[in-house]
C-alpha cells in the first residue's frame with residue numbers, strides 16, 4: 301500500500317519480497333549481516349491473521365527472538381534485527397516503522413564499529429554460527445515451531461543462559477574406529493556427504509562438513525554402536541587413511 305499511495309520512506313532499505321515472513325530463515329539473516337548489512341528488518345502479517353493455515357509469522361517471530369539472543373552472544377547489538385507485524389493496507393504504519401528502524405540503525409553506526417566486535421571478528425563469529433544453524437534448528441525445533449497465545453510470554457521466550465548453554469554444549473559426532481564395521485549405512489544417509497568411507501573401510505566424519513544433524517548416530521546399527529557423541533571436548537583426529545582397511549576374520553588365513 302505504501303507504494304500505491306506514493307508514501308515516502310527511507311531509501312536506505314533494500315526490500316526483498318517473500319510470500320510469507322515464515323520463509324525468512326536464520327541463514328538469510330546471517331547472510332545479510334555477513335555481507336555487510338547494518339540492520340535487518342522483517343515485516344509480516346499481523347499475528348493470528350495469517351493468509352495461510354501455517355501461521356508462518358509465528359515462525360518468523362520465534363526465529364527473530366532466537367537470533368537476537370544469538371547476536372548478543374556473539375557480540376552484535378540485537379537492535380540491528382527487528383520484526384513488525386502489519387496488514388498490507390497499513391502503508392502509513394509501514395513507512396513509520398521502516399523510518400524508525402533506519403534511524404535506529406544509523407544511531408548504532410556501521411556494523412563492527414563502536415561497542416561491538418570488529419568486522420573481521422564478527423565475520424568469523426558469523427561463520428561459526430552459520431555452521432551450527434542446522435544443529436540450532438534441530439535443538440530448538442519445538443520452540444521455533446511454537447505459537448504462544450499471550451504476547452507477553454514472548455518476553456523471556458529465549459534466555460541468554462539458554463543460548464550460552466546451546467553454544468557450550470554443542471555436540472560433535474565421531475566414529476569410533478574400533479567399532480566401525482564399514483556397513484556404509486551412515487555414509488548413505490548423511491545429508492551433506494560428510495562421511496568418508498567405502499567397502500571394508502573404517503568410516504570417518506569430516507568435521508568441517510558435518511552439520512551435526514545426528515542422522516549417523518541414529519542410523520548406526522546398535523550392535524555396532526560406532527557413532528559417538530562428544531560434547532565439551534575435542535574430537536579425536538581421524539585415523540590415517542592407510543589404517544582404515546578392515547581385515548575380516550575369514551580373510552586373515
Ligand code: SF4
Nearest residue numbers: 490510511513514516
Ligand atoms: S551428524 Fe549428520 S551431517 Fe554430521 S556426519 Fe552425521 S549424518 Fe553427516
Ligand code: SF4
Nearest residue numbers: 480481483484486520
Ligand atoms: S553405520 Fe556405524 S558401523 Fe556402519 S559404517 Fe557407519 S559408523 Fe561404521
